[in-house]
Amino acid sequence: MSQEYWEHRYQTNDMRWEKGAPSPGLVDFLAAHPELPRTRVCVPGCGTGHDARAFAAAGFDTRGFDIAPSGVKLATEKTRTAGLAAQFQRADFLRDQPPMPFDWLFEHTLFCAIQPAERDDYVRALLRWLKPDGQYLAVNYLITDTDGPPFGTTREEIWQRFSPHFDLLAEWVPRSYPNRTGLELMFWWRRKAA
Numbered sequence: 001m002s003q004e005y006w007e008h009r010y011q012t013n014d015m016r017w018e019k020g021a022p023s024p025g026l027v028d029f030l031a032a033h034p035e036l037p038r039t040r041v042c043v044p045g046c047g048t049g050h051d052a053r054a055f056a057a058a059g060f061d062t063r064g065f066d067i068a069p070s071g072v073k074l075a076t077e078k079t080r081t082a083g084l085a086a087q088f089q090r091a092d093f094l095r096d097q098p099p100m101p102f103d104w105l106f107e108h109t110l111f112c113a114i115q116p117a118e119r120d121d122y123v124r125a126l127l128r129w130l131k132p133d134g135q136y137l138a139v140n141y142l143i144t145d146t147d148g149p150p151f152g153t154t155r156e157e158i159w160q161r162f163s164p165h166f167d168l169l170a171e172w173v174p175r176s177y178p179n180r181t182g183l184e185l186m187f188w189w190r191r192k193a194a
């Protein structure tokens with residue numbers, strides 16, 4: 001979907017994904033892993049920045065990116081109000097070069113927001129934005145919809161796309177927003193040595 005499409009969704013307040021809080025699965029992951037080094041994390045398709053602020057509050061050097069200028073503006077304003085240090089900028093994750101390499105990349109409703117035909121581009125972008133030993137933490141939305149966004153996926157597709165490039169460290173059913181309970185799976189991947 002284009003920048004114009006997503007910007008229009010913000011301009012018309014058609015933001016059905018907006019829950020006013022970070023992914024519960026991410027909140028639980030961060031609370032469960034105080035031992036992780038607080039390195040640099042990328043949150044592509046960050047929307048209004050709830051997940052990025054959760055990483056920043058946990059001490060990570062956090063950068064959020066969104067194709068829609070209004071998403072970046074809202075995320076920046078909310079983060080300033082919260083007194084947190086996450087930074088945001090406009091970028092097309094699928095097509096742009098990363099401004100810097102990242103230790104972590106967090107996926108939450110970007111994979112399901114792009115056209116399914118762009119999923120090969122998504123995997124290429126992930127490998128471009130992550131450091132060679134980077135880690136990929138994903139909350140995947142396992143719905144069956146074909147008339148998205150959101151567009152559905154399956155565990156089989158996730159495995160087929162990511163396992164050639166990443167070792168799976170863990171997989172679990174996370175705590176979810178009430179209307180997504182039972183529809184999410186989390187995957188913690190570490191990039192394979194080249």
Ligand SMILES: C[S@@+](CC[C@H](N)C(=O)[O-])C[C@H]1O[C@@H](n2cnc3c(N)ncnc32)[C@H](O)[C@@H]1O
Pocket residue numbers: 001006007017018019044045046047048050065066067068071091092093094095108109110113114
């Ligand atoms: C369904 S929303 C999810 C927002 C946020 N992750 C959340 O869960 O609240 C998808 C977001 O991805 C952004 N987006 C879509 N395509 C993108 C792309 N190619 N690069 C960066 N952001 C993109 C949209 O503007 C929108 O903010």
